Amino acid sequence: MTASHLHDPGFLDGNSPSHSFREVLSGTSSVSRFSPLKVSSCHVLPALLISNEELDALGARFKFALVRKFPGSRLSLESIHKFFFNLKLNGELSVIVLNKNNVLIKLRNDLDCCRVFAHRSYFVNNCYMELDKLSSHFDVCVESPIIPIWISFPILIPHLFSSCILQGLGFIFGQPLKTDNATANGSRPSVDRVLVELDITKQYPDQIWLDSETLGYAQNVEIEVFPFYCGHCKALGHSKAECSVLHPILLLSPYM
Structure with missing residues (x-):
């Protein structure tokens, strides 16, 4: 039918x-x-x-949308609006309640989305808030393994100091968001850093091939240590080996 x-x-x-x-x-x-x-x-x-x-x-209109999760009690919409107003964002935003622990934050441009998502969590009025990127398969009941992580490219060849090249390097690993200030203004040429949305359930190389096939070289890659993710609980903060749901004995033996 x-x-x-x-x-x-x-x-x-x-x-x-x-x-x-x-x-x-x-x-x-x-x-x-x-x-x-x-x-x-x-x-x-x-x-x-x-x-x-x-x-x-269907998800295209939510490409700059974030979901705020409140593990404890949720702030009022007025408090959330005031918090974002104080951030002095460039564009407009809207806040929509999804359920008692989640609100949808619809931002209007990439710059604001990158700026807000880069922090991942905030304390506002003594209330802890976590951020997730909205996707077409988003589930409010689980934590997304896709989070912003800094990736460094030490001793990058000077002629490759280019926004286009740095964005391309980020795309090897995930969705690039931005560079840090030192990289953007060229004040620290020894290390270039790119903030990238990474799926932390995957493994990534510590070297990549850069430049042409014949004259290129192996560029070292340093990825910021990211949190554990439990595939069973669908939650950040612990691995399967440390999961007390899978291994109840861990609750009885905290020093194991």
Whole structure:
């Protein structure tokens, strides 16, 4: 069973009045165009099957969105807005409550997103807040293993001190966000640093090949130590070997 071709105007924009699905999906505005959706079954359950391409298209309007997690009590929306106002961001933002422990922060540009996400966590009014990058497969019940990590490239050849080259180096490992100030202004040529969104469940090389195939060289790479991630708990802070859920004996023997 398939539905007709549709346009997807998206929700969570805060500026659309309520309409019927027929009104919304028959629109002709410049919004995402989708192939027929497939209603089927999967894993013995009724299913609406959505392709990865369609999920990516749906997520495009959230490319500068972050999710704030509150392990304890959540701050009021007024406090969150005040916190961001004091950061003096360049663009506008909106804050949307997802549930009692999570809020969606929709930023409007890459600069603000990089600046806020680079810190990963904040204390505001004595309340601890963690940041996750929103993705098409985001789950509010688990912690994302994709976090910003500094990668250093020591003794980089001077003619490679270029934003284009540094961004390309970052893409080898993940999604590059920015360089540090010393790299940007060239005041520390001995080490160039790039902040990159890394999946910390993966392993990365300590050397890469740089320059041309014939005249290039092996460039050393130094990755900032990143936190452990437990694939069982889907949480940061401990490894599977240290997981008390998988290994209850650890609760009885804290010094093992």
